[in-house]
Amino acid sequence: MSGIPTITGTALPSNAPGHQTGWLAQLDPRARILCAVGFAVTVVTCDSFGTLVAAVAIALALLVASRLPPRQTLRRMVAMDSFILFMLILLPFTVPGEPILTIWGISASWEGLAQATRIALKANAVILALMALVGTMEPVVLGHALHSLRVPAGLVHLLMFTVRYIEVLRQEYMRLRLAMKARGFRPSTCWHTYRSVGYLLGMMLVRSVERSERIMDAMKCRGFTGHIPLMKRFCLSQNDIVFAALFSLLIVTLLVGEALHAAV
Amino acid sequence: MPLFELSDIHFGYPHRPPILAGADMVLDAGERVCVTGHNGAGKSTLLRIMVGLLRPTGGTVAAFGQSRREEADFHDVRRRAGLVFQDPDDQLFCPTVAEDIAFGPLNLGASRASAIEIVDSVLTRLDLMHLRDRVTHRLSGGEKRLVTLATVLAMEPDVLLLDEPTNALDEENEARLVEVLDALPQAMVIVSHDPHFRRRLGTRSLRLKEGILTQPAPPKCRNASVP
Structure with missing residues (x-):
C-alpha cells in the first residue's frame, strides 16, 4: 500500500x-x-x-x-x-x-x-x-488502528490531540510549579496554598486556550478545512x-x- | 509588482492601546526583510495580519497583486506565504513528522501518493529523512524548528514569514538553520532579535516603533554592515 x-x-x-x-x-x-x-x-x-x-x-x-x-x-x-x-x-x-x-x-x-x-x-x-x-x-499507533477500524474520526482526533499535547501541558505545569518553588512556595493546608494552586490551574487553563487558538491559526495557515487526514495504512x-x-x-x-x- | 504591499495598517487588541498605527511595508521578490522592535512592538501581529489571521482596523493589505479583505481572499495568500510560528509546538500537531508535512499538501487537494512524494522530497532537500517517521512531540528543539520549516515548504510558498526562528536554538542548530534558509529562493520577512542571524540573512532592515515601520538610521561606523 x-x-x-x-x-x-x-x-x-x-x-x-x-x-x-x-x-x-x-x-x-x-x-x-x-x-x-x-x-x-x-x-x-x-x-x-x-x-x-x-x-x-x-x-x-x-x-x-x-x-x-x-x-x-x-x-x-x-x-x-x-x-x-x-x-x-x-x-x-x-x-x-x-x-x-x-x-x-x-x-x-x-x-x-x-x-x-x-x-x-x-x-x-x-x-x-x-x-x-x-x-x-504506542498511543499514536492505537489512534491509527482505531481510525482504520472505522472508529468515528472525532474520537480518534481527540485521542491524537491528547497524545500530542499532554506532554506539552505537563511541561508547562512543571515549569510553573518550578517557578513557584523557586520563590519559596511550599504547599501546606492554608488559604495561601489553595489560592496559589487555583492560580496555577487557572493559568494552565488560560494558556491552553491560547495555545489551542494558535494551533488553530497554524492549521488555517496550512489550508485546514475541518478534515485531518491520517496517512497510516496497515x-x-x-x-x-x-x-x-x-x-x-x-x-x-x-x-x-x-x-x-x-x-x- | 511587489509580493506584499501593506499600507497605513492600524491595529489594536481590545482594551489595549493601538499596537500598529500606520505601518507601511513593501516586500519584493528576492528580498529578505528583517523586522526588529522591542517586545510587544507588534512584530508577530504584523505577520498575522499579512496572512489574514488578524484583520487590520484600518489600512489595506495587498498580496500577490491583489487587494485582500475577506477571509476567502486570504486562503490563497496562506498557501503562497508560509508563516513559521514562534513556538514549534503550536505548529506541529500531527502524530508523526510525515503526517504533519503532508497535512498542508493534502488540504490543497493533493492525492495521498503525491503528498507522500512531497514529504520525501522536502525532507530530502532539508536532509531530514531520518526524522520522517518520528513522533513529533519527541523531537528536540532544533529538530522541531527544522520540521516546522519543512511543513511550510511542503506547500511551495513564494514567501516565508519567520517569527523568531532562532528562539531557543543552540549555536549549532542556528548555524544549520541559517544555512538552510540561505539556500532557499523565497522572499522572506524575518522577525528576529538576534543581530548575528539578521546580518547573515537579511537584505534590509525595518524597525517597528510606536506602530510605524521605519528604516533604521545608517550605522555610524563605516565598518559596520547594514542589516
Whole structure:
C-alpha cells in the first residue's frame, strides 16, 4: 500500500512507554484490538468458575507473551483492583443467601462471596488481556488502528490531540510549579496554598486556550478545512491472521465450556 | 509588482492601546526583510495580519497583486506565504513528522501518493529523512524548528514569514538553520532579535516603533554592515 513504514518498525527512543519487542507487539494493532475486545466481551458474559479461571490463565499467558515486566504490570492491575475492592468486600453482605459468618448482626452469604469472586476474576482477566494486547501499543499507533477500524474520526482526533499535547501541558505545569518553588512556595493546608494552586490551574487553563487558538491559526495557515487526514495504512500479515484465528478459537472454546457447564 | 504591499495598517487588541498605527511595508521578490522592535512592538501581529489571521482596523493589505479583505481572499495568500510560528509546538500537531508535512499538501487537494512524494522530497532537500517517521512531540528543539520549516515548504510558498526562528536554538542548530534558509529562493520577512542571524540573512532592515515601520538610521561606523 503506502510507502509509509509502520511506526513500530522505526527506532523510537527506548524510554517510550510500552515499547516492546515480544512477538505479540509485532502483530497488527488492529488484530490485537479486536482480539482484546472479543476476549473482554466473552469473559464478561461467562459465569462458571472453570471458564473464568481459564480466562485468567489465558490472560496470564498473554502477559508472558507480551514481555511486559510482570511485577510492574501486576502492580498496575492491583491498582485497578483497589477501585473495586470496596464493592467486593460489601457484596457478600448485601446478597441474600446461605450465611457464612455474621458481623454486628449483618451476615455474609456464600452466594455473595461467589459473585464477588466472579467479578474479581472477570475484571482481572479483562484488564490483564487489555494491558498485554493493547497496552503495549504506542498511543499514536492505537489512534491509527482505531481510525482504520472505522472508529468515528472525532474520537480518534481527540485521542491524537491528547497524545500530542499532554506532554506539552505537563511541561508547562512543571515549569510553573518550578517557578513557584523557586520563590519559596511550599504547599501546606492554608488559604495561601489553595489560592496559589487555583492560580496555577487557572493559568494552565488560560494558556491552553491560547495555545489551542494558535494551533488553530497554524492549521488555517496550512489550508485546514475541518478534515485531518491520517496517512497510516496497515496491512495484515499471515502471522496476524494465524494469531486472530487461534485467538478466536480460544474464545469459542471458552464459550463452549461455559455452555456445557450451564447445561450440567 | 511587489509580493506584499501593506499600507497605513492600524491595529489594536481590545482594551489595549493601538499596537500598529500606520505601518507601511513593501516586500519584493528576492528580498529578505528583517523586522526588529522591542517586545510587544507588534512584530508577530504584523505577520498575522499579512496572512489574514488578524484583520487590520484600518489600512489595506495587498498580496500577490491583489487587494485582500475577506477571509476567502486570504486562503490563497496562506498557501503562497508560509508563516513559521514562534513556538514549534503550536505548529506541529500531527502524530508523526510525515503526517504533519503532508497535512498542508493534502488540504490543497493533493492525492495521498503525491503528498507522500512531497514529504520525501522536502525532507530530502532539508536532509531530514531520518526524522520522517518520528513522533513529533519527541523531537528536540532544533529538530522541531527544522520540521516546522519543512511543513511550510511542503506547500511551495513564494514567501516565508519567520517569527523568531532562532528562539531557543543552540549555536549549532542556528548555524544549520541559517544555512538552510540561505539556500532557499523565497522572499522572506524575518522577525528576529538576534543581530548575528539578521546580518547573515537579511537584505534590509525595518524597525517597528510606536506602530510605524521605519528604516533604521545608517550605522555610524563605516565598518559596520547594514542589516
